[in-house]
Amino acid sequence: DQQVKQNSPSLSVQEGRISILNCDYTNSMFDYFLWYKKYPAEGPTFLISISSIKDKNEDGRFTVFLNKSAKHLSLHIVPSQPGDSAVYFCAALYQKVTFGTGTKLQVIP
């Protein structure tokens, strides 16, 4: 049972444009949601999180939106830069962290 789903395995975006990565979840008990970025041969790096009691959290170029009624969250990266090219994992926390399968983002110069 995949409780956290990232249905897009890959995404290509032009440099300077907005990248939108999506994530859906099924467990309404999750109380925190997180995004991690992973480069090849490295462990995931924490990017940004949002509490289940909020609907938006912003940190520089990164904004996470949470729609609890739809059990959906998204990560917006504006403007996208080539260095943002990586695999992005959505994750959710309730007692333990559950990760999605990842979306590979390619930002084209």
Added chain:
Amino acid sequence: DTGVSQDPRHKITKRGQNVTFRCDPISEHNRLYWYRQTLGQGPEFLTYFQNEAQLEKSRLLSDRFSAERPKGSFSTLEIQRTEQGDSAMYLCASSLDPQQETQYFGPGTRLLVL
């Protein structure tokens, strides 16, 4: 460098051999987690420690797997009688309770069982 470190970074072993991995968390972090990641998947939770106490184990952690954190600092993950299906990236992460949602990951140990 005060991040999470893991050793070794790569391990190749023959089926049936035992392997042990080490994780050194960020020094002030009292929570330590082990995950396994296979190709095309996100990290899957295996187990976690709060200080030296192992508080939860996933059903993925068969009886061939054992983890310890004897002094509440570094941790080891041992796999006995390795099988080809154990081939994966083994990731360690740490966090500072109660901010457990912000976990910091090490670079991982890539295991290949031949």
